[in-house]
Amino acid sequence: MSKNVLLCGVGGQGTILASKLMATAAMNKGLKVLTAETIGMSQRGGSVTSHMRMGKEDMYSPLIGKGQADVILGFEPGEAVRNLPYLKKMELLLSILDLFVQSQLRYRELIIMGWKW
Secondary structure, eight states: OOEEEEEEEETTSOHHHHHHHHHHHHHHTTOEEEEEEEOTTGGGTOEEEEEEEEESSOOOOSOOOTTOEEEEEESSHHHHHHTGGGEEEEEEEEEEEEEEOTTOOEEEEEEEEOOOO
16 A cells, blocks of 8 residues: 655755655665655745655556645645645645744744544
């Protein structure tokens, strides 16, 4: 059984690095992994999407089809929402929100909407 993970964000957030780290960890566990990135205008803060498929059986395309992602990991909330059509119904969406408080301290809040693994 394979798992499809879609990581999305904007340029400079580490979306591609995160997908490479996750892929390396999965391969170290003996899983087969396919990845593909769509980086567009990432150097200008544009959209970055990384498709990652992993499992024990053979896979033939690294791209995740709409309605096929088991997990969406959004590094930017707007990108997470834009990629919602890729998420299976009642699966996992993780989005990291950057919130700025009055003293300009920065903290991150993890939002989990739906769960089934």
